Amino acid sequence: DVVMTQTPVSLSVSLGGQTSISCRSSQSLVHSDGNTYLYWYLQKPGQSPQLLIYKVSNRFSGVPDRFSGSGSGTDFTLKISRVEPEDLGVYYCYQGTHYPFTFGSGTKLEIK
Amino acid sequence: QVQLKESGPGLVQPSQTLSLTCTVSGFSLTSNSVHWVRQPPGKGLEWVGAIWSGGSTDYNSALKSRLSISRDTSKSQVFLKMNSLQTEDTAIYFCTRSGGDWGQGVMVTVSS
Numbered sequence: 001d002v003v004m005t006q007t008p009v010s011l012s013v014s015l016g017g018q019t020s021i022s023c024r025s026s027q028s029l030v031h032s033d034g035n036t037y038l039y040w041y042l043q044k045p046g047q048s049p050q051l052l053i054y055k056v057s058n059r060f061s062g063v064p065d066r067f068s069g070s071g072s073g074t075d076f077t078l079k080i081s082r083v084e085p086e087d088l089g090v091y092y093c094y095q096g097t098h099y100p101f102t103f104g105s106g107t108k109l110e111i112k
Numbered sequence: 113q114v115q116l117k118e119s120g121p122g123l124v125q126p127s128q129t130l131s132l133t134c135t136v137s138g139f140s141l142t143s144n145s146v147h148w149v150r151q152p153p154g155k156g157l158e159w160v161g162a163i164w165s166g167g168s169t170d171y172n173s174a175l176k177s178r179l180s181i182s183r184d185t186s187k188s189q190v191f192l193k194m195n196s197l198q199t200e201d202t203a204i205y206f207c208t209r210s211g212g213d214w215g216q217g218v219m220v221t222v223s224s
Binding site: 001039041043048049050051054060061092094096099100101102103104105106 | 147149156157158159162170171172173174206208211212214215216217
């Protein structure tokens with residue numbers, strides 16, 4: 001199975017600040033069709049996960065441009081700028097290239 | 113408006129079979145995939161399996177021998193059946209449309 005390693009495990013950010021989360025996969029996530037199926041999710045307390053970024057760098061409908069994704073191959077980054085109170089929760093990366101699809105273990109974001 | 117709603121028994125006895133239903137609206141099952149994802153209490157996310165728009169299925173290899181996903185397109189429903197349940201299967205079970213839209217989840221407890 002593809003192992004998704006997220007760092008850091010947790011982070012504390014001031015309101016209005018900027019931060020980033022790293023996700024590394026144990027295999028390249030480039031699919032044979034040429035796409036890279038790397039996604040980022042935010043799970044707010046007591047809620048279902050919500051999609052932020054799909055295929056590395058595309059923001060899902062309604063996601064503010066404060067969230068941006070980048071990377072390629074096995075190394076990926078989620079950047080959050082101008083952090084707001086509603087950004088708190090656990091962030092997960094997820095790969096949909098290799099079966100079984102797998103999630104990272106999560107990064108908990110707290111607001112200072 | 114896209115909606116997904118999971119339903120099923122909250123409590124299942126060990127070694128018994130779990131049956132869950134995901135009822136969807138606002139989109140067609142013949143044009144979209146539906147995935148099941150689960151989350152043990154206080155832990156991370158695990159991809160369970162998927163049924164694709166054409167009706168084919170893929171399962172997490174760790175669960176494959178116990179798992180079946182099917183659908184009734186006329187009723188806009190997707191079904192998950194998992195047998196030989198153990199306490200480790202206790203989790204919130206989510207259904208999601210291609211990872212973008214999610215149901216609220218249903219808590220399943222495996223206990224005698």
